[in-house]
Amino acid sequence: MPYENPLSQEEKDGGWITLFDGHSLFGWTSNAAAVNWHVTDGAITASEGPRGLLLTSVPFADFEFTCEFQLEAGGNSGVFLRTIPQPAKVDQDCYELNIVDAHPDGYLTGSLVGRARTAEPITGSGDWKTCRVVAEGRRFQVFLGGEQVLDFTDDTDGFRPAGHIGLQRNEGAVSFRNLRLRPLGMHDLFNGTDLTGWRIVPGSKSEFAVEDGTIHVTNGAGFLETEPTFGNFIFQAASQTHAAELNSGYFFRAMPGTAEAPSNGYEAQIHNGFDGDRHHPNNAGTGAIFRRVEARYVVPNDNEWFTTTLIANGPRIAVWVDGYQVVDWEDTRKSDENPRKGQRLAAGHISLQGHDPTTDISFKSLRAVELPAK
Structure with a gap:
């Protein structure tokens, strides 16, 4: 099918890339084969299978990342940042940007699980929501709907300077679209x-x-x-x-x-x-x-x-x-x-x-x- 580039000329010149082409999973790989990752209506979707990640095939270090997500009510998902392919410890192996309605430890939508909580409770389900993350060195800034909800600096031994982007299927149906990234820190x-x-x-x-x-x-x-x-x-x-x-x-x-x-x-x-x-x-x-x-x-x-x-x-x-x-x-x-x-x-x-x-x-x-x- 013909490709229609969603990026403006300014974005192309600025080094933005699209992580999802809108019709296939090219450039992605699943770490759990039983998860039913697929593309429907221009979005990456999963609704069945065990907990798992859909991962970019290559890692990133410092970046600005944007996407839209939609979560089923009562569901649980997330965007894993700088993750290893099979993360076991969220405070060492990745930065899990949570997407959820409720969490027993208070890591609600926009929080980094095991690392930092948003100041206000934010639900993840409902209409499509926009997310933006700026990751530069140890600092992570998270924006939802254009509003900054988290500004976290990781001074721990669990700091990770690079890793893959991962979309999580945990509980309920979740969809992602308009996934874009701009590498930062280039020389x-x-x-x-x-x-x-x-x-x-x-x-x-x-x-x-x-x-x-x-x-x-x-x-x-x-x-x-x-x-x-x-x-x-x-x-x-x-x-x-x-x-x-x-x-x-x-x-x-x-x-x-x-x-x-x-x-x-x-x-x-x-x-x-x-x-x-x-x-x-x-x-x-x-x-x-x-x-x-x-x-x-x-x-x-x-x-x-x-x-x-x-x-x-x-x-x-x-x-x-x-x-x-x-x-x-x-x-x-x-x-x-x-x-x-x-x-x-x-x-x-x-x-x-x-x-x-x-x-x-x-x-x-x-x-x-x-x-x-x-």
Whole structure:
């Protein structure tokens, strides 16, 4: 089905991503197979089965998160933040944002179970309700219906700096929709004025020019790689091709480029061509992990700016384009130093590709953050 992007241009430019596409559970996994997670009327819903979580396939660290939820009267649910896949202790393994009408220990809707209670009692059932969470380091701010209901700083030994987002089925029917997230704490990789922090790979034919706050890449082949390396990380960047069906990409976890071996890394493809409709990319599609998995949909247009979000965590790699998730892939190959030959978990460089003599592409707003180990 055609994709209608719910994000505004300002949200796309700001790095927001959608965690739910409105019609499938792509990018999610259940930790309890017997829970009947499904999509109905544009919402993720569960009403039967044991207690369990529907989890994002990749973790997040600092973020702003928004969603809408609807709970059956007398039900019990929640949104688990920075959670491990199978949390056992709510004061150590996750931050459970409760959604409930009643709780024996007073952790009502908007509370973080086992950690902090809202000042006023808030019920979770009834009409659709909006929720917003800002998680920055040890501080968590919770807003319901636009009103702040909790401001909590975790100074305990149970502090968790990163983890998955999990939707809980506990008691009664619950639905979630409009799930969105914006990574926070990102560090700029490009200062907008020169190529400090970058290195042109020896032997490159491409030209890398700083123009009007962008990196303009022409000619090729060639590569511009970051001086620092990244292992498990979140990366975001905006790019614009200046002609139809040009080819470029973001290489990551790459070995140091040399004239003989300039691009031994994973590649997040940039190519906006498609055959017939956007579900059929003709060269893997923007956001694909080239030679490994195609993009499920070609989101962007040539000659227009678009933002790519890439998350690499262990063998799991996820890619969003203008906020729409196009790849959720796990590298199950045998380990190898060279990602072209096998699975590489070690840190490596991020590089911008000049593909061939027709290359004409601009990059801006390049930023990244390492995911904490815990």
